[in-house]
Amino acid sequence: MTVTWEDLGWERVAAGVGRCRLPVWDCTIGLVAGEGAVLMIDSGSSLAEGAKLGAQARALTGHRVTHIALTHPHFDHVFGTAAFPDTEVFGAVGVDALLSRARDREELREDGVRQGLAAPAAQEAAERLVPPGHLVSGEWTLDLGGGRQVLLANVGPGHTAHDLAVLVPGDPEVVFCGDLVEESGEPQAGPDAVPSHWPAALDRLLDLGGEDAVYVPGHGAVVDAAFVRAQRHALAARFGVSR
Numbered sequence: 001m002t003v004t005w006e007d008l009g010w011e012r013v014a015a016g017v018g019r020c021r022l023p024v025w026d027c028t029i030g031l032v033a034g035e036g037a038v039l040m041i042d043s044g045s046s047l048a049e050g051a052k053l054g055a056q057a058r059a060l061t062g063h064r065v066t067h068i069a070l071t072h073p074h075f076d077h078v079f080g081t082a083a084f085p086d087t088e089v090f091g092a093v094g095v096d097a098l099l100s101r102a103r104d105r106e107e108l109r110e111d112g113v114r115q116g117l118a119a120p121a122a123q124e125a126a127e128r129l130v131p132p133g134h135l136v137s138g139e140w141t142l143d144l145g146g147g148r149q150v151l152l153a154n155v156g157p158g159h160t161a162h163d164l165a166v167l168v169p170g171d172p173e174v175v176f177c178g179d180l181v182e183e184s185g186e187p188q189a190g191p192d193a194v195p196s197h198w199p200a201a202l203d204r205l206l207d208l209g210g211e212d213a214v215y216v217p218g219h220g221a222v223v224d225a226a227f228v229r230a231q232r233h234a235l236a237a238r239f240g241v242s243r
Helices: 047-061 095-100 102-114 119-127 195-209 225-239
Strands: 011-014 017-021 028-033 038-041 067-069 088-092 134-136 139-145 148-154 164-168 174-182 214-219
Touching: 011 214, 017 047, 028 047, 028 148, 028 164, 028 214, 038 047, 038 139, 047 119, 088 095, 088 164, 095 102, 102 119, 134 139, 134 148, 148 195, 164 195, 174 195, 174 225, 195 214, 195 225, 214 225
Parallel strands: 038 067, 067 088, 088 134, 174 214
Antiparallel strands: 011 017, 017 028, 028 038, 139 148, 148 164, 164 174
16 A cells, blocks of 8 residues: 555645654754665654654655755754664765764753753753764755655754755756744744844745745745745834844
């Protein structure tokens, strides 16, 4: 019996492209299937969540996750990475150093616990954090086989100092935005945000996808270019950033 995206609670966004919204923090996980290769976008908030996502990805595609793209270094997006051994991990330049430093790992652990992650799960994930082995400074094209190519783009800083977006060409084109875009609430600007550059990062997202693309926020429902543009203007007004 063939398993569909809907069977496992995933949303099909385009052919071979889907996403799910995880419980508790409403974090988006993306999945792009090629021919024998599978890209997951972000990895969840714990090793247990990552393992569950990996099993679902195999059920949906028939293959294990071979690549992971981390959109930014917050616990709900990176703590599941260690559940994917022998997987190529990608991130924006600089995120490797952050995920390797003991003090930054401890801050992520504390943030997870503060937001409701069980302390043992947070401790385990922080101790086993996997820094990206492949660092994107501009753009990086991944070939997933079967004619499926995906573009990783370092579009930050903005929500953090290390924001990575993923463009999946097709009809429609799909842009995974990470937390540069949020639909289910106002974009969150924590102490690691770079507000003065955030509107420009959204301009780059719009340049990547164009007017007809589907934009997948880090939290919330799928949106269109008009939503991203409106959020860009709202952020510019909020932080006093001019063009």
